[in-house]
Amino acid sequence: MPELPEVETVRAGLSRLIVGKQIAAVDFDWPKSFPNTKADVDTFLISAKIMAVTRRAKVLLVELSSEYSLVIHLKMTGQLVFRGKNIEFGAGHPSDSLIGPLPDKSTRVTLQFTDGSTLFFNDQRKFGWIRLLPTVEVLNLAFFQKVGPEPLASDFTWQLMKDRLLRRKNTNIKAALLDQSVVAGVGNIYADESLWGARIHPATMVRDLSDSKFKELHKSIQAILRLSIEKGGSSSHTYVNAEGKKGSYMNFASVFRREGEPCPRCGMTIIKTRVAGRGTHICPSCQRV
DNA sequence: CACTTGACCTGTCCGC
DNA sequence: TGCGGACAGGTCAAGT
Numbered sequence: 001m002p003e004l005p006e007v008e009t010v011r012a013g014l015s016r017l018i019v020g021k022q023i024a025a026v027d028f029d030w031p032k033s034f035p036n037t038k039a040d041v042d043t044f045l046i047s048a049k050i051m052a053v054t055r056r057a058k059v060l061l062v063e064l065s066s067e068y069s070l071v072i073h074l075k076m077t078g079q080l081v082f083r084g085k086n087i088e089f090g091a092g093h094p095s096d097s098l099i100g101p102l103p104d105k106s107t108r109v110t111l112q113f114t115d116g117s118t119l120f121f122n123d124q125r126k127f128g129w130i131r132l133l134p135t136v137e138v139l140n141l142a143f144f145q146k147v148g149p150e151p152l153a154s155d156f157t158w159q160l161m162k163d164r165l166l167r168r169k170n171t172n173i174k175a176a177l178l179d180q181s182v183v184a185g186v187g188n189i190y191a192d193e194s195l196w197g198a199r200i201h202p203a204t205m206v207r208d209l210s211d212s213k214f215k216e217l218h219k220s221i222q223a224i225l226r227l228s229i230e231k232g233g234s235s236s237h238t239y240v241n242a243e244g245k246k247g248s249y250m251n252f253a254s255v256f257r258r259e260g261e262p263c264p265r266c267g268m269t270i271i272k273t274r275v276a277g278r279g280t281h282i283c284p285s286c287q288r289v
Numbered sequence: 290c291a292c293t294t295g296a297c298c299t300g301t302c303c304g305c
Numbered sequence: 306t307g308c309g310g311a312c313a314g315g316t317c318a319a320g321t
Contacts, residue, residue: 002314002315003314003315006314032297032298058315058316073315073316074314074315075297075314075315075316076298076313076314076315077298077299077300077313077314106299123298123299124298124299124300125297125298125299125300125313126297126298126299127297127298127315127316128315142317143316143317168291168292170291170292171291171292171293175292175293178315180315180316187314187315188313188314188315189314190314234314236313236314237313237314238313238314239314256314276293277293277294277295278314279312279313
């Protein structure tokens with residue numbers, strides 16, 4: 001599900017909702033969703049306080065007072081939903097939440113805080129996970145060793161983006177954008193939206209892009225990621241924020257899941273095709289190979 | 290080595 | 306209505 005804007009929205013929500021709270025109990029029903037030893041959980045998670053919630057690429061980092069961290073990847077369908085202490089466990093739910101009483105069928109991990117509030121990790125497809133690791137070891141994970149630069153960082157220039165993309169010069173630009181070792185945080189939605197913004201066909205080989213196209217793409221990626229964060233991310237399927245609410249970016253999407261609708265720029269009918277093994281949305285007039 | 294494809298899972302939708 | 310297959314926002318391992 002979540003790409004950079006969705007994970008950033010969840011991060012901001014959790015930062016506001018759970019920092020300072022102390023963990024009282026942990027429950028899980030699917031070991032792959034929570035592959036940690038009982039000893040580590042008892043020693044470094046139970047009784048720990050939440051110090052900070054940060055993000056790198058599509059990964060959330062929850063720093064604990066025990067000098068351990070929870071490393072969380074939501075993958076396709078993961079959700080982190082907070083419920084306050086006034087919500088009776090398993091009973092009612094806030095009227096403004098779009099998901100029902102928790103835990104539910106998709107709940108994989110439950111973190112109970114000492115004040116009676118709860119954080120639920122729901123994940124329909126079970127691809128996501130929460131790992132408990134010493135904070136100093138987090139950046140040694142293979143993923144963090146190879147992950148590319150943050151596209152909204154101030155030092156992410158178009159030249160840097162070009163250099164990173166040219167590591168994959170013999171593949172198409174969509175596959176290169178989805179490669180997290182090239183640029184962090186872009187997934188299927190924002191790859192399609194950014195390529196439409198820069199008028200680049202997703203099947204274009206990276207080696208064939210001109211400097212002016214790299215510049216347009218750089219500008220497009222940043223503008224679209226910023227807009228989506230401002231709108232609370234995209235909710236076309238299972239995504240919700242930490243309060244169980246949807247983001248509104250899909251209302252602003254130009255091509256993603258808009259096949260059959262007119263291109264907002266030229267009016268040509270948007271089509272859906274397949275590039276890099278993923279469903280891909282383009283305007284066949286604005287975006288040519 | 291660079292690149293592509295299958296696997297991990299559950300749920301939904303679409304055609305027969 | 307039932308059933309099979311394709312597909313869904315991600316990332317690895319294994320294949321070519």
